[in-house]
Amino acid sequence: MSANNQTFSLHRLSACMRKEIGENSRRYLLSAAVTAGLMLLVTVSYSAMHHHESMELYKGATEAFSGNDMSELKAFNPGTQISEAYHRYHAMIRSWLSVIFMFATSFFASTAFYSMASKEWRLRTLTTPASQFEKFLSALLISVVGGWLVCVAGWWLAEYLNYWLFSMLTPYGKIFRPDELGPLFNGYQSTFLSMLIFIPLFLQSLFFLGSTVWPRLSFPKTFWAASLILVAMLFTLKAGFSIGFDILGRTGIPPMFLMDAHTYAYLLSGLTLMNYAIAYARLRETDVVRQW
Amino acid sequence: MLNISNLTFGYKQHHPILDSINLSMQPGGIYGLLGPNGAGKSTLLYLIAGALTPQKGTVLYKGNDTRRRLPETLGDIFLVSEEFSLPSISFKRYVKLNAPLYPRFSHETLRRNLDLFGLSSDLHLGALSMGQKKKVFMSFALACNTSLLLMDEPTNGLDIPGKSAFRRFIAGAMTDDRTIIISTHQVRDIDRLLDHILIMDEHRIILDRPTxxxxxxxxxxxxxxxxxxxxxxxxxxxxxxxxxxxxxxxxxxxxxxxxxxxxxxxxxxxxxxxxxxxxxxx
Structure with a gap:
């Protein structure tokens, strides 16, 4: 795509992204450091609290081998033979990390249009020589894709630093490396993985849209607005299905509680795309002086 | 080059700031946009830059509606607004990040402009006074070599030597294919520079004459x-x-x-x- 194309040019997109990251590098670095720090804090503090317990579990798992034979210990496949309890310990850490992941990716997305937070900044953004699509894509790549990359890197760092720290502390000289544990959530892979991917994607799109409405303090404002809408929807659905229950004699449970992982994935994907489409339309209509 | 036809705009639906403005500007002139406070000078500049949506009418720059904010148009118009913000980074870094977006940016012009204001390029934007920021920003704006330069109250915040340097700065910037629109209510700062005078009051242009x-x-x-x-x-x-x-x-x-x-x-x-x-x- 050449620079003459008025909708998309790779040169302008990369210049736009470099400008955004370069001018706000401190803010992005601070957010990334806080995210990685929180993840590390969760893994290390959880491990510290359960260190004794986990060592006992590990001991129990390794004593199953005859005489702690090093060759057998090396051949030990934790993905299949690790005790359920030991697995639960890691699953708990990963559940906490998932929660931070969702909050952090949403937070990054909520800063997508922080550059529109004041009249002067909005003017600078609106008059930057790039198309609306390039500005939108730049914000999307930095705050949504970049947010994922930062959070995945933070997760990886937290698990490996945790492993490194506690493998030094353990008298057995070994705890299981995160990659030896197999899939993130054994046994519930499709449901959990689908939720782990599609729920953060949907939440990100929601906070991305929120940042076009409230560029300043977008995260708390979108959080409360979305919570209110969700609660209102749940009450409406519950009320509607309670009436349905009375009439039809059915369960009275809203259908969202009965959907399978695939239906969730389709539904959330649709809502995610819709949020991004609305955000793009809002950006096109944005003026230097907010009139909405 | 710039054609404004039937332009109407108000921040509220039935309270127009600008009412059916018609203007045509040719390249190679310095236009003085004069008017009392609240006359709509800044609003008109925002509309020309495409940063506001007209309620009625159009602003065409080289045949393109500026509100479409096409990169080609935005890369050929620079607005030095009265209130602006600069990131808290070094000036060299600012230039490195922003210059690639302006196809005709000239480092030589930038150096000359900074010299004119008695500034060096080894500056940190976060450590400058408002007047210095204005000088730096105007130097950058002019170095972008856009055909249309919009300046809103450019002499506000400048000291006396700064105002004198500003006049030399503008006089030295003129070329046959460049138009500069200077909006101000401080008429003495720019009186000898202008090729064309526009006076605004009560939502419209009341005078549109070459000097x-x-x-x-x-x-x-x-x-x-x-x-x-x-x-x-x-x-x-x-x-x-x-x-x-x-x-x-x-x-x-x-x-x-x-x-x-x-x-x-x-x-x-x-x-x-x-x-x-x-x-x-x-």
Missing amino acids: CGIQQSLRFVTTSDKTVLNSALHSIPGIGGASAMLRNTDGDDTEINLEVLFDFAINNPQSINGIFNNETPA
């Missing part, structure tokens, strides 16, 4: 002579005599006294254009 046309029709003098003052179209009393605006009957060009012209235009919006057709003001 040479004004000089052909009007003469400006400072005098205490009551005979002259009695024949003046308008006068403003001063310490060394009154500044007066008279019909130019002898064909000699005088420097335009923008204060007198502006004061007359604001007080006689209905008849200001008539005096250029030899009509007697009411």
Whole structure:
């Protein structure tokens, strides 16, 4: 795509992204450091609290081998033979990390249009020589894709630093490396993985849209607005299905509680795309002086 | 180059700031956009830059509607607004990050502009005063070599040497294919620079004339002579005599006294254009 194309040019997109990251590098670095720090804090503090317990579990798992034979210990496949309890310990850490992941990716997305937070900044953004699509894509790549990359890197760092720290502390000289544990959530892979991917994607799109409405303090404002809408929807659905229950004699449970992982994935994907489409339309209509 | 037709805009639906504005600007001139506070000067500049959506009418720049904010248009217009923000980074980094977005950016022009304001490029934008930021920002704006440069109250916040440097800066920036629109209510800062004068009041343009046309029709003098003052179209009393605006009957060009012209235009919006057709003001 050449620079003459008025909708998309790779040169302008990369210049736009470099400008955004370069001018706000401190803010992005601070957010990334806080995210990685929180993840590390969760893994290390959880491990510290359960260190004794986990060592006992590990001991129990390794004593199953005859005489702690090093060759057998090396051949030990934790993905299949690790005790359920030991697995639960890691699953708990990963559940906490998932929660931070969702909050952090949403937070990054909520800063997508922080550059529109004041009249002067909005003017600078609106008059930057790039198309609306390039500005939108730049914000999307930095705050949504970049947010994922930062959070995945933070997760990886937290698990490996945790492993490194506690493998030094353990008298057995070994705890299981995160990659030896197999899939993130054994046994519930499709449901959990689908939720782990599609729920953060949907939440990100929601906070991305929120940042076009409230560029300043977008995260708390979108959080409360979305919570209110969700609660209102749940009450409406519950009320509607309670009436349905009375009439039809059915369960009275809203259908969202009965959907399978695939239906969730389709539904959330649709809502995610819709949020991004609305955000793009809002950006096109944005003026230097907010009139909405 | 720039055609504004039937432009209407208001921040509220039935309270227009600009009402059916029609303007046409050609390349190679410095336009002075004058008007009292709240006349809509900044709003008009925002509309020209495509940062606001007109309620009615269009702003066409080289045939493109500026509100579409096409990269080609945005890369050829630079708006130095009265209130602006610069990131808290080094100036060199700022230039490195922003210059690639302007296809005709010139580092040589930037160096020359900074020299003119007595600044070096080893600056940190977070450590500058408002006046210094303005000088740096204007230097960058001019170095972008856009064909249309919009400046909103550019001399606000500048010290006396800064204002003098600003006049040299603008005079040195003019080329045949560049148009500069300077919006201000501080008419003395720019009076000798202008090629064309636009005066705004009460939501519309009340005067749109080239300076040479004004000089052909009007003469400006400072005098205490009551005979002259009695024949003046308008006068403003001063310490060394009154500044007066008279019909130019002898064909000699005088420097335009923008204060007198502006004061007359604001007080006689209905008849200001008539005096250029030899009509007697009411």
